[in-house]
Amino acid sequence: MAGWEMDRRDMSMNCASGNRIVTPKRIALYGGTFDPLHLGHLLVARAAMEEMQLEKVYFIPTAQSPFKPDQLPTPPQTRLQMLRIGLAGNPDYEVDEQEIERGGISYTIDTVRDYQKRFGESHLSFVIGADHVPSLPKWRDAGELASSLHFIVIPRPGENDVVFPTGYKGVVLRGFPLGVSSSQIRQRVRDKLTVRHLVPNAVEQAIVYNGLYL
Numbered sequence: 001m002a003g004w005e006m007d008r009r010d011m012s013m014n015c016a017s018g019n020r021i022v023t024p025k026r027i028a029l030y031g032g033t034f035d036p037l038h039l040g041h042l043l044v045a046r047a048a049m050e051e052m053q054l055e056k057v058y059f060i061p062t063a064q065s066p067f068k069p070d071q072l073p074t075p076p077q078t079r080l081q082m083l084r085i086g087l088a089g090n091p092d093y094e095v096d097e098q099e100i101e102r103g104g105i106s107y108t109i110d111t112v113r114d115y116q117k118r119f120g121e122s123h124l125s126f127v128i129g130a131d132h133v134p135s136l137p138k139w140r141d142a143g144e145l146a147s148s149l150h151f152i153v154i155p156r157p158g159e160n161d162v163v164f165p166t167g168y169k170g171v172v173l174r175g176f177p178l179g180v181s182s183s184q185i186r187q188r189v190r191d192k193l194t195v196r197h198l199v200p201n202a203v204e205q206a207i208v209y210n211g212l213y214l
């Protein structure tokens with residue numbers, strides 16, 4: 001059974017005194033380039049799950065970020081492979097390929113509309129690192145995003161005093177602040193330094209096997 005079908009089944013109606021009550025789901029979308037997935041990403045998702053009592057976090061890799069137009073990411077299928085093996089065996093997380101399937105520049109609003117159709121709007125959250133908060137008003141259809149989403153912000157070392165732009169709602173979590181980034185991982189590989197303990201073991205193996213970031 002496909003993941004989405006399972007989710008639809010989970011959302012099945014409860015019958016109480018003849019009334020149909022929709023069981024709300026607490027889910028969060030977590031978008032990123034994930035080039036590659038690293039332990040900072042995993043701790044972001046873990047903090048969101050625990051502090052927000054979420055049922056699931058959907059990792060949604062972008063095809064091409066509108067904010068990194070000059071940066072050609074690693075081919076999508078390779079990033080997907082690393083994401084899948086890095087998250088394997090953890091039922092709290094799911095990988096959603098829709099932005100990669102759409103291709104081109106990925107706009108969060110398209111993905112959010114898709115989730116709204118399937119899950120309703122009530123408990124839809126979007127997870128971002130603190131570094132992305134100031135840019136929120138520049139996202140496509142920012143007004144619609146602000147009004148329909150609850151943002152879960154995870155602290156990131158070097159980003160102090162998170163202030164939500166006007167009109168945005170959300171929370172800043174305690175998290176497990178960790179100063180690891182994908183660009184640092186790529187740089188370390190170029191510099192022939194180990195990335196062990198900074199990415200999941202399987203991701204480290206995939207980087208070596210595929211000769212990435214050299």
Ligand code: ATP
Nearest residue numbers: 031032033034040128129155156178180181182183
């Ligand atoms: P790059 O270094 O290439 O810019 P990145 O490490 O920021 O990449 P992305 O995949 O672009 O990784 O990030 C996806 C999301 O995860 C963003 O919202 C980003 O702020 C957040 N994020 C990434 N790493 C961390 C971290 N160590 N702590 C908190 N948030 C993080």
